[in-house]
Amino acid sequence: MAATVGKVWLVGAGPSDPGLITVKGLNILKNANVVVYDKLVGTQILNLIPKSAHKIDVGKSPNNHPVPQSEINKILLEQALLGNKVVRLKGGDSFLFGRGGEELELLAAHNIPFEVIPGVTSAISVPAYAGIPVTHRDFVSSLHIITGHAKAGKEPNIDFTALVNTGGTLVFLMGVAALQNICNGLIQAGMPKNMPAAIIERGTTARQRKVVSTVSSLYEAAIEEHIQNPSIIVVGKVCTFSEQFEWVSGRPLHGKRVVVTRPEHLCSVLSEKIRSLGGEAIEFPCIKTQALADQKPFEKAMQEIRSYNWLVFTSAAGVEMLFEKLAETGRDIRELWGIKIAVIGSGTAKAFQKRGIRVDYMPTTYNITHLAQGLAERVKTEEKVLILRALIGSKELNRILLQASVNYNDVPVYETVYNTEHCEFSQEVIQNGDFEYAAFTSASTVRGFVNALPDLVYSKIKAVCIGEETAAEAKKYGMQIIVAKKATLDDLVEAMLAQ
Numbered sequence: 359m360a361a362t363v364g365k366v367w368l369v370g371a372g373p374s375d376p377g378l379i380t381v382k383g384l385n386i387l388k389n390a391n392v393v394v395y396d397k398l399v400g401t402q403i404l405n406l407i408p409k410s411a412h413k414i415d416v417g418k419s420p421n422n423h424p425v426p427q428s429e430i431n432k433i434l435l436e437q438a439l440l441g442n443k444v445v446r447l448k449g450g451d452s453f454l455f456g457r458g459g460e461e462l463e464l465l466a467a468h469n470i471p472f473e474v475i476p477g478v479t480s481a482i483s484v485p486a487y488a489g490i491p492v493t494h495r496d497f498v499s500s501l502h503i504i505t506g507h508a509k510a511g512k513e514p515n516i517d518f519t520a521l522v523n524t525g526g527t528l529v530f531l532m533g534v535a536a537l538q539n540i541c542n543g544l545i546q547a548g549m550p551k552n553m554p555a556a557i558i559e560r561g562t563t564a565r566q567r568k569v570v571s572t573v574s575s576l577y578e579a580a581i582e583e584h585i586q587n588p589s590i591i592v593v594g595k596v597c598t599f600s601e602q603f604e605w606v607s608g609r610p611l612h613g614k615r616v617v618v619t620r621p622e623h624l625c626s627v628l629s630e631k632i633r634s635l636g637g638e639a640i641e642f643p644c645i646k647t648q649a650l651a652d653q654k655p656f657e658k659a660m661q662e663i664r665s666y667n668w669l670v671f672t673s674a675a676g677v678e679m680l681f682e683k684l685a686e687t688g689r690d691i692r693e694l695w696g697i698k699i700a701v702i703g704s705g706t707a708k709a710f711q712k713r714g715i716r717v718d719y720m721p722t723t724y725n726i727t728h729l730a731q732g733l734a735e736r737v738k739t740e741e742k743v744l745i746l747r748a749l750i751g752s753k754e755l756n757r758i759l760l761q762a763s764v765n766y767n768d769v770p771v772y773e774t775v776y777n778t779e780h781c782e783f784s785q786e787v788i789q790n791g792d793f794e795y796a797a798f799t800s801a802s803t804v805r806g807f808v809n810a811l812p813d814l815v816y817s818k819i820k821a822v823c824i825g826e827e828t829a830a831e832a833k834k835y836g837m838q839i840i841v842a843k844k845a846t847l848d849d850l851v852e853a854m855l856a857q
Contacts, residue, residue: 370477
């Protein structure tokens with residue numbers, strides 16, 4: 359029986375902002391088992407590649423093609439012939455100077471099924487992020503997109519006279535190396551020397567920079583500002599709107615890259631808060647929680663749960679373990695009727711609130727000491743307390759409860775383990791020091807970060823910590839400490855904004 363032939367999808371990833379990959383492109387990517395990608399695809403989008411997928415780096419970036427195009431074409435064919443669902447992930451749009459057509463030729467010749475998922479092109483999106491509308495009826499009614507890149511050793515073959523005669527906006531992609539020739543060519547073809555022009559570097563990312571000038575002085579201005587690839591060049595009267603329509607730099611976290619170290623299933627909440635304020639979230643989950651191999655103490659506690667008057671939780675993970683265990687044993691929320699619930703903070707409280715359960719006690723200051731002190735004041739002499747938490751927990755809770763003669767049972771239900779699998783894209787960013795802050799939501803995330811990156815110079819890291827216990831752990835490694843006013847994600851973000 360013949361082997362099943364796979365399929366190839368050309369997916370345009372957009373210009374780097376993870377919000378600009380299309381819904382269809384993202385859905386296709388999530389179901390791929392092989393992903394062939396370029397360096398121009400943003401780190402945040404590369405982090406969306408499924409962990410189970412085989413990743414093939416073909417390394418293409420401006421003026422650096424370690425894997426020849428012909429070899430990339432063969433890779434796509436070979437992987438499809440093995441029966442794989444192959445995504446060719448490319449920056450921008452695959453059919454706009456992305457050589458997507460070349461990649462399809464070999465597939466079509468071998469009857470390999472394929473689809474093309476268009477991407478948001480940098481030719482329009484990057485100017486938009488720089489406050490430049492590429493068309494405006496009061497100034498221009500046409501847009502012309504030109505590649506500024508040519509084969510090695512050759513000048514770009516551009517008909518400058520024809521371009522100038524259009525009177526339209528000109529967008530040059532991959533043109534940094536040819537910037538001087540482009541500007542000179544336009545002037546020699548009759549373009550006014552004072553025609554507005556701009557160059558935008560790393561558009562749509564936290565590292566976006568722009569230089570707005572005129573066609574006669576843009577090259578010198580770009581040299582002065584050390585503009586590098588990837589950048590696009592815009593020439594036309596619409597560039598005059600750049601200052602008036604500037605919106606990117608007004609966002610409070612513009613230009614900031616933040617390493618998010620929370621467990622993977624919790625990363626997205628903090629990451630979205632950072633992105634909504636104009637920052638770039640580099641997700642690097644350092645820990646994960648998992649059920650203990652020895653479940654007997656937990657199971658025994660669950661059998662006796664009706665004998666307890668209080669349930670105490672120091673994390674949302676403990677709450678999730680509780681409900682998973684109830685489901686496993688054929689029981690449900692009714693087992694908790696009449697039992698009071700105490701939690702360390704709002705995040706843990708939300709794990710109950712989403713199930714329609716109101717907590718009975720939460721300290722105003724979210725930490726172990728205040729949780730323990732509050733319990734000591736509230737638990738009656740005849741009442742029993744069940745604590746469900748991590749295998750390694752703060753001894754401060756035990757100390758205060760013992761001192762207050764509280765009758766409690768401290769049962770470990772999960773353990774926290776260091777885990778940075780499939781984080782290679784974020785790890786490269788961190789090792790290069792290309793970020794402003796590292797956000798830590800627990801002492802264990804600090805330890806996981808250090809465990810994963812033992813060679814970093816920690817004294818250079820600005821550690822934004824959710825509480826004093828977390829800050830104390832970061833301080834052990836000489837990090838620069840910033841502590842949130844309260845132990846919430848909103849306050850963690852506010853601490854970054856206050857810098």
